[in-house]
Amino acid sequence: MEAFVEGFHTVLQPANIFWIVIGGFLGTIVGMLPGLGPATAVAVLIPVTFGMNPTSALILMGAIYYGAMYGGSRSSILLNTPGDGSAIAATFDGYPMAQQGRAGEALAISTVASFIGGILAAIGFIFLAEPLASFALKFGPAEYFLLMLLTLSAIVSLSIGKMVKGFIAMCLGLLISTIGIDAQTGVHRFTMDIPHLSEGIEFLIVIIGVYAVGEVFYNFLTIDKDSMKEKKKVSRIWFTKEDWKRSKWPIIRNAPLGFIVGVLPGAGGSIASMMSYSTEKQLSKKPEEFGNGAVEGLAAPESSNNAASVGAMIPLLTMGIPGSGTTAVMLGALIMLGIRPGPMLFENDPGMVWTFINSMFIGNIALIIINILLVGLLIKILDTPAKVLYPIIIILAFIGTYTLSYSTVDYFMLLLFGVIGLFMKIMDFPIAPLVLAIIVGGDMEQNFRMALTASNGSFGIFFDSAISITLIIVTVLSLFYPLLIKLLRKKQKDEEKGISA
Amino acid sequence: MKKLSLFVLSAALFLSACSSSSSSSDGGAEYPSKNIEIVAPASPGGGWDLTARSVQKILRDNKLVDSNINVINKPGGGGEVGWNYLHPKDSHYLAVNSSLLLTNNLLGQSKLTHEDFTPLATLATEWQSIAVPVDSPYETINDLLEAIKEDPKSIKIGVGPGLGNDDHLSFVQAAAMKEVNPKDLNFLVYDGGGGDVVTALLGKHVDVITTSLSETKEQHLAGKLKILAVSSEERLEELEDVPTLTEEGIDMVFPHWRGIMGPPDMTEEEINYWDEKLSEMAATDEWKELLENNDWDDFYQTSADTKKFMEEQEQLYSELIDDSGLVE
Numbered sequence: 001m002e003a004f005v006e007g008f009h010t011v012l013q014p015a016n017i018f019w020i021v022i023g024g025f026l027g028t029i030v031g032m033l034p035g036l037g038p039a040t041a042v043a044v045l046i047p048v049t050f051g052m053n054p055t056s057a058l059i060l061m062g063a064i065y066y067g068a069m070y071g072g073s074r075s076s077i078l079l080n081t082p083g084d085g086s087a088i089a090a091t092f093d094g095y096p097m098a099q100q101g102r103a104g105e106a107l108a109i110s111t112v113a114s115f116i117g118g119i120l121a122a123i124g125f126i127f128l129a130e131p132l133a134s135f136a137l138k139f140g141p142a143e144y145f146l147l148m149l150l151t152l153s154a155i156v157s158l159s160i161g162k163m164v165k166g167f168i169a170m171c172l173g174l175l176i177s178t179i180g181i182d183a184q185t186g187v188h189r190f191t192m193d194i195p196h197l198s199e200g201i202e203f204l205i206v207i208i209g210v211y212a213v214g215e216v217f218y219n220f221l222t223i224d225k226d227s228m229k230e231k232k233k234v235s236r237i238w239f240t241k242e243d244w245k246r247s248k249w250p251i252i253r254n255a256p257l258g259f260i261v262g263v264l265p266g267a268g269g270s271i272a273s274m275m276s277y278s279t280e281k282q283l284s285k286k287p288e289e290f291g292n293g294a295v296e297g298l299a300a301p302e303s304s305n306n307a308a309s310v311g312a313m314i315p316l317l318t319m320g321i322p323g324s325g326t327t328a329v330m331l332g333a334l335i336m337l338g339i340r341p342g343p344m345l346f347e348n349d350p351g352m353v354w355t356f357i358n359s360m361f362i363g364n365i366a367l368i369i370i371n372i373l374l375v376g377l378l379i380k381i382l383d384t385p386a387k388v389l390y391p392i393i394i395i396l397a398f399i400g401t402y403t404l405s406y407s408t409v410d411y412f413m414l415l416l417f418g419v420i421g422l423f424m425k426i427m428d429f430p431i432a433p434l435v436l437a438i439i440v441g442g443d444m445e446q447n448f449r450m451a452l453t454a455s456n457g458s459f460g461i462f463f464d465s466a467i468s469i470t471l472i473i474v475t476v477l478s479l480f481y482p483l484l485i486k487l488l489r490k491k492q493k494d495e496e497k498g499i500s501a
Numbered sequence: 502m503k504k505l506s507l508f509v510l511s512a513a514l515f516l517s518a519c520s521s522s523s524s525s526s527d528g529g530a531e532y533p534s535k536n537i538e539i540v541a542p543a544s545p546g547g548g549w550d551l552t553a554r555s556v557q558k559i560l561r562d563n564k565l566v567d568s569n570i571n572v573i574n575k576p577g578g579g580g581e582v583g584w585n586y587l588h589p590k591d592s593h594y595l596a597v598n599s600s601l602l603l604t605n606n607l608l609g610q611s612k613l614t615h616e617d618f619t620p621l622a623t624l625a626t627e628w629q630s631i632a633v634p635v636d637s638p639y640e641t642i643n644d645l646l647e648a649i650k651e652d653p654k655s656i657k658i659g660v661g662p663g664l665g666n667d668d669h670l671s672f673v674q675a676a677a678m679k680e681v682n683p684k685d686l687n688f689l690v691y692d693g694g695g696g697d698v699v700t701a702l703l704g705k706h707v708d709v710i711t712t713s714l715s716e717t718k719e720q721h722l723a724g725k726l727k728i729l730a731v732s733s734e735e736r737l738e739e740l741e742d743v744p745t746l747t748e749e750g751i752d753m754v755f756p757h758w759r760g761i762m763g764p765p766d767m768t769e770e771e772i773n774y775w776d777e778k779l780s781e782m783a784a785t786d787e788w789k790e791l792l793e794n795n796d797w798d799d800f801y802q803t804s805a806d807t808k809k810f811m812e813e814q815e816q817l818y819s820e821l822i823d824d825s826g827l828v829e
Contacts, residue, residue, distance in 0.1 A: 043545035050558065137704035141689075181579075183663045183692035186608065186827060195578035195585060198610070265700060320719055321700050329545060336551060338794045342719035405544070405576050442692070450689050454657055454706065 004126075007354030010055065011362055019052075019060040020359055024367045027067020028374070030083075032075050034212045034393070035204055035400015037084045038068035039325040046333045054337040055352045059359040061330045062313065063367075066360070068326075069269065069306045070114045070367050074374075077106045077298070078381050079393065081212040085203065085439050086269025086305040088432055089277040091211070092158075093290065093297035100293050103379045104237035109244075109295055110302040111371040113251045115364050117303030120255035121262075121310035122360040132263045132311070133318040139264055141450035142461045146471035147264070148444040151271045154278035154478045155433050158290075166433045169424065173437025176201055177445070184449055196409045203439045205401055209414045210431050212397045214421020216390045221422075237375045239295070247299035250280050258304030262311025268324055270439050272308035273301035274432075282481050310360060317341050317353060532771050533593055536569040539761075540596035542583020544576040549597045552624065552759045555791045556597075556782065563785055565778050568593075579663075581611045588617060592767045595621065595775075599759045600667055603815050607822050608665050615815065619767040620807040621775045624783070625792055626756035626800035629671040629732035630714040630743075634705055635724060642730040642749050645709060646679040653685035659698040659707035661691035670821045671732055671755040672711040677824050678751050684826040702726055713757055715796040732756070733798070758800050760807060772804050
């Protein structure tokens, strides 16, 4: 408790507040821009942190990380182009809301959802860091494989009415994810002797390509027709009471879900937000509104991915193990400053850890203010004429791509995925299964094979632990739930008919 | 938003302008005559990047080199993309390297090897560690290798992020020295690298891991796992309770070194220039502090020694890779 209060005092030093605000603002911006993510932002800032005291550096980097979660959904909502994997779910209902002239509400509610998710997770951090870190250790290859399987089956089952198309998109994604050196055997797969391909295809290029570039291509095709359509005026920049009533519980119950998934090393934010979306859709009394601008379909994943970004700090700070790309870069930066996060950190340097935890409260408060203020400014993007807006998006997409590995080879990849995205839009294929499959595909395969190597080829390992069995049950449920509901509804209708007849 | 994107744009343009101001030719007698570019063949944050940035920082802070020094990240292909980038450049470009420069070639994944560049120095080394859970039945490395000899499939060995690296080959060498056929070893490859294998060991998903010491040291000190042996010549500071492989009767020292090199055909003057500057750098207190922060050891060798060292290492790695069965 003493350490907690002391940490609070440290956070309230003007210099630290300054870094929190800077970090939060930077994070929001890089989160918004396609391709530029928190990992890049933290990496670019490494030379800046050289001169800083380690605690301020950690606070700054943390603020960038969760700030990016706030920013990520901005471009998802306004332009249908997520800034990062964890913002994909925000396109499902956020973009339809914007199209219906409810962009202001969408931006506001997602900010509030992010805030609540972040705060709840920070409280969770205080009480649950240690037990959750040891829970995460129970996840072996089999459990990881099943978790990713659950994510993929959830996303395919989300594309109701287009389930076959969703499945095809997912398979294409899994195929793409096999490109690169196979870790288990060292064999080069589908690399065509291009050294650049040996690391596999960076999923952010796919996101920028199919979403941002694909969206621009698509709008280019329909630009003349579009101008005939009357633009809906954005009337408000705050959400309604009705919106809040619908979102309140989804926001609160998905924070713990995201938090726990975030603690697991891997694609935390992307998996967390996708699982939250599918959970809410299945719990909802009006699942047909999901995908057409259901406000809770936007709020739930936003709460969840913010909580996940806080959760991801747990393995870094308690075990010195980075759980995501961004935390890996943070680890490198901290080591250069002479801090080695790990099991000894809480004992050796409790002041720093508590200062950081407290900074998350202040940071989230700063971020909700920054982002609410930005709403009025951001909705102006929708009034920007297409001939100005789309070239800017293309420029940003290319810059973002270049920063991923400083290579021009990626430009060709970007355009290729832009064209794939265009065709998927024309033929009405859901895009999210493709992208998610590329994000988790490589790890999923590797974990599957490791599980089987570990068990000497016996499939029993997938039914070995309570976690595995729970994951299997949830997977089966998520696949058959939509069918079940349909059957139940039909029965209900039949009965109603029977009564009225 | 428009103002904002303008700002971002101009910032990006400015940055790229800074890093590409290297167009002047190097005809003058004075070396270096323009900016020095150090290629880190990896993304920011990893070991190569830290090495490049440390060299940059210390040369700059101590005003050892008059020219500006920039670090360029060229990740991909286990260093290959960065080294390919360096190969045709002039002598103002340098790149960080490690044993992957040799093994990529030996494994048939790259045409380039150490002979295609000018070695300038070996800078630092990490040591390898072999670790087991705290309550493991194996008290020493010999217990473990005995058990592997009896039933190789029963012991799961965690390694990452792929096969053919120092983590993998150091274990292969140790096993071969105890007459265990390395082809029988049961490796589980965690493609996330060092952090992942430690997590796997703490969660008891593998029986033993082989990884660089920086990944295991803190965990060992905190009593979360047990390091059976380190690959250094002598016992290490803070780890006085951990024996070296040599002490355990396995006669090998296995450094996980990092060095720096230039493009092919650098002149003698240029090589001498770097011998002088880099040896000065390696003697500074800041460099020593950086080494300590990273759990690295000083491993400075001059350009001539490094050349000889590379040849010896190539011989060793070629034998290890044959033993491991990675190349048919």
